[in-house]
Amino acid sequence: MSAFVTRVEFHPAALVPDYVVLGHITLDRTSDGYILGGTTSYGALTAQRLGYRAAIVTTGAPKEAEQLRREGVEIASHPSRQVTIFENEYHHGLRTQFLRSRAGDVTTDGMPEQWRWARVAHLAPLTQELDGAVALEFPEALRGVTPQGWMRTWDESGRIRAVSWADPGTVLSHVQILVFSEQDVDGDEATIQEYVRLARIAVVTRGAKGCTVFWNEQSCDLSAYAVDEVDPTGAGDVFAAAFLLRYAETKNPCAAGNFANCVASFAVEAPGTQGIPTRRQVVERLALSYVRCFLV
Numbered sequence: 001m002s003a004f005v006t007r008v009e010f011h012p013a014a015l016v017p018d019y020v021v022l023g024h025i026t027l028d029r030t031s032d033g034y035i036l037g038g039t040t041s042y043g044a045l046t047a048q049r050l051g052y053r054a055a056i057v058t059t060g061a062p063k064e065a066e067q068l069r070r071e072g073v074e075i076a077s078h079p080s081r082q083v084t085i086f087e088n089e090y091h092h093g094l095r096t097q098f099l100r101s102r103a104g105d106v107t108t109d110g111m112p113e114q115w116r117w118a119r120v121a122h123l124a125p126l127t128q129e130l131d132g133a134v135a136l137e138f139p140e141a142l143r144g145v146t147p148q149g150w151m152r153t154w155d156e157s158g159r160i161r162a163v164s165w166a167d168p169g170t171v172l173s174h175v176q177i178l179v180f181s182e183q184d185v186d187g188d189e190a191t192i193q194e195y196v197r198l199a200r201i202a203v204v205t206r207g208a209k210g211c212t213v214f215w216n217e218q219s220c221d222l223s224a225y226a227v228d229e230v231d232p233t234g235a236g237d238v239f240a241a242a243f244l245l246r247y248a249e250t251k252n253p254c255a256a257g258n259f260a261n262c263v264a265s266f267a268v269e270a271p272g273t274q275g276i277p278t279r280r281q282v283v284e285r286l287a288l289s290y291v292r293c294f295l296v
Contacts, residue, residue: 125149
């Protein structure tokens with residue numbers, strides 16, 4: 001049981017975040033207005049609610065990002081004439097996604113110097129806004145990447161379509177952990193295996209089926225937690241942040257995968273970011289799962 005509750009205090013100084021995530025803070029345009037989104041938002045809130053100090057490096061943070069600051073997330077943002085806005089259109093049950101506006105590229109220029117010594121650095125591009133080499137600017141960090149933003153492009157109307165990741169080998173040489181969804185590669189097993197081969201540790205998320213973790217020519221399949229799904233939006237981002245943070249604590253890829261599955265199970269139980277849990281909630285669900293293993 002102690003493996004579930006151990007808390008490692010990462011930051012040696014008050015101004016050094018435990019977790020830094022880089023990428024656009026986005027807005028999703030809906031019929032009811034704009035909703036704060038993006039891997040940065042979900043990842044930073046996950047870290048913050050689990051008891052870590054979280055920070056975001058971005059460009060063109062929208063005014064809605066004040067919600068993140070109110071929860072304690074620190075934000076370093078370059079000014080931009082636009083913010084990144086996505087919109088989804090549905091026809092006969094099929095989704096078409098549009099990029100309605102895009103903030104500028106994200107760099108670490110102007111980022112507080114002490115953030116370079118964060119324990120976890122998470123590269124989280126959404127619109128090709130990051131150079132993968134930025135990972136090297138966090139020399140002591142556990143560096144992870146969720147590459148979906150390098151696997152999409154858009155036309156003049158903003159309609160988004162999938163493209164191949166142009167240079168996965170170079171990016172993956174700069175990081176220790178790759179987290180991606182089988183949906184990111186349209187379930188193509190050959191592509192999945194290529195990325196697994198290139199990565200030191202790779203995690204393939206499979207929605208309600210859980211995830212598979214690969215490392216050192218080993219793998220483990222981990223089932224998702226059975227919950228009533230309300231909204232899956234952002235669950236993969238929550239998973240990625242939780243995995244990186246827990247792996248940094250334990251150096252155990254399967255334990256980190258189970259922990260991340262548990263954290264993500266809360267995220268789908270409520271709309272948007274509302275379901276992201278506290279560490280106490282996660283510990284309680286992990287403990288209940290642990291007990292059930294012995295009752296079966």
